[in-house]
Amino acid sequence: MSNGAGRVPEHRPRTAAAHRIPQTLLYALSAVLAACLVALGTARSAEAAPPGDDLIKVFVVQDPAQTGGQLATLQSIATATLGDAARAGEIFELNRGQTQRDGAALNSPGDQLHPGWILRLPQDASGPGVQLARDTGGGNGASAPQAVVTGDAQSTMLTIPLAAAAALLSAILLALITVGIVGRRKVRAAAGAVGRGVRALGAPARRRRQLAQRQATSRRFDADGLSVQRAYGALGEFAAMDREPERPVHALSIDDSGVTVWLSASDSADASWASIDGTRWRRPATAPGLQGQGGDAGVTSRSVLTTACLVRAGTDAEDRPVFVDLSRLDGVLSVSGDRTVARDVVQNLLAEIARTRPNTPVTVLRGAADAPPLAVPPNLAQMPQAATSSVARPFPAHGTVRAAASRRPVRGLVVVSGTPGTREAAELAALCSVGWTGLVCGEVQEAHWRWYTDGDGHVDIPVLDLQLTVPA
Incomplete structure (x- = not known):
């Protein structure tokens, strides 16, 4: 017993000392890194000086x-x-x-x-x-x-001197060695921090590339009218015909290789379509009837023109444009998340409607005080702000369940920049209760569809289990 008791006080001091050594190295490392950052800051300040007169x-x-x-x-x-x-x-x-x-x-x-x-x-x-x-x-x-x-008059070129770069590299190597003394877990944490730092340094260039791609998509949408016609043709195949009820198409994508449609989980397509999963069906371009021209498909495609309102919300991972049917919104679409990208989403939807349904009535409500107003395309008929004193009926509490959506023709648009206040929410509800469709850059609890954006220019559509890249 005495020998065991004697070993305990000897063991504990050695453990404390073993921990003090890495801490000392970490403190020294912090000082080295701070000095490197100061040197880099000085170099950047020198390089970021205003350009010469030439x-x-x-x-x-x-x-x-x-x-x-x-x-x-x-x-x-x-x-x-x-x-x-x-x-x-x-x-x-x-x-x-x-x-x-x-x-x-x-x-x-x-x-x-x-x-x-x-x-x-x-x-x-x-x-x-x-x-x-x-x-x-x-x-x-x-x-x-x-x-x-x-390449950009607003950007600043950063040049790191060789000595500063060597010092920074030495500090990083010292950091990895020091953290290796502490343990493998800290090595992984340090590696993760370095990776995040590298990604952070490359983030501005990556964002510029993404913005350029999104702007190119916007120009492509402006010049492409054929895919819109083909989309309506494909949509017509699922309209009510003879004794068959309509099979709701909530979204579709068309390219040179074929067409994909998003149906309700309880619906199915005919034999020319192949099931991808529970709700997506695809037919190759070689299959008959893809263009929706001639025969019954052509007739039904014309019948849905008065109710369906297809707009390209963005492009998928294969850069294919994806259409959603705004007549399936059943009231209000709420687009939240990154405010700049959310505004791009709504502006793109307005541009799409202006191309396919010119002169659609639009009224604009101001939401959050710090939200800039949205621009209404000249092809749409902007109406004065609605003055409503009461709500005809409350929003239906559908949530985001796709099967609960009912078709409602897009008779007019209520556009809200920012989350609406109490008065604006009442006006929005009143107009949507009599057949208008709401597009809101912000949160609306009563919205049937909710889309979420991020700073990388993406929009998530949970009801379709889909992420798209938004045109800018």
Whole structure:
């Protein structure tokens, strides 16, 4: 017993000392990392200093193949970089008579711009198309500026000196060794932290790439009308016909390889369709009737035009556009999460309706005080804000269960920017109770469909078990 009792006090001091050593190393490591961060901050401050006098803002005219077939004009450049097409004259005066790379020059405001031309911009220009270039023409020289040095006039280039990079690498290696002394679990935690740090450093570039892809999707939607016609044709095959009731199609996707439809779990498609899971059915492009033209399919497709309202909500993981039927909303769609992406969702739905159902009535209600108003496309008929004193009937408490949705033609739209207050919620409920459809950038408890967005430009549609990339 005495020997056992004697071993206990000897064992405990050794354990405490063993823990004090890694803690000391961790403190030293923290000091090293702090010094590296200070050095990097100093380097970044030096690199982030304002550009020299020979750097100016420019716009590089893109080839039409990169812009969906549209060649830039002075007016479109002024709109994109200055926010005002009327300022095109300022851009013309800055570039009048300057020789471009191909030997041509801009001599008249109506001259066609050539791909590859580098045009000077006023100093207050901004946006993704604005770049920095060295002014080789000496301010008012006869040649255009050359040597574009950045892709975005709003971005800052970061250059890490070799010594600072070596110090940072040494600190990271020391961190891994030190944490290895403490234990494997801490090594994994450190590796995870390093991975998160690397991902954080790459996040801005990744976000820019995602935004560019989403903008390209928006341009593609603007130019594509064929897929909308094909979608209505496919939808017509599931409409009520003879003694067969309608099989509700809640969403569908069409591309060159075939068509996919989302049905209720209790419904099924005919033999030309193959079941993917409990609700999704797909038919290849080689199967008959895909276009929905001719025969009964063509007739029924015309019959659903007055009730169905197909809009492309975004693209799936295979970059295929996915249509949802807004007539299945049964009242209100609530889009929450990242506020910027939520606004993109609603703006895209408005643009889709403006293309396929022009002159649809729209009334806009202001929700949260800090939410900027949504822009109503000119093709839609914006109505004055509704003045309602009572609600005709309450919203149905359907939740997000797909089978509970009933078809309601889209007679008009109530658009709410931000979560509605008490008065706006009453006006929204009153209008939706008499057949209007609500699109809300924010939370509405009575909404039948709820979509959730994230900062990466995605929207989750739980009722369809689907995640889409949102056009920007």
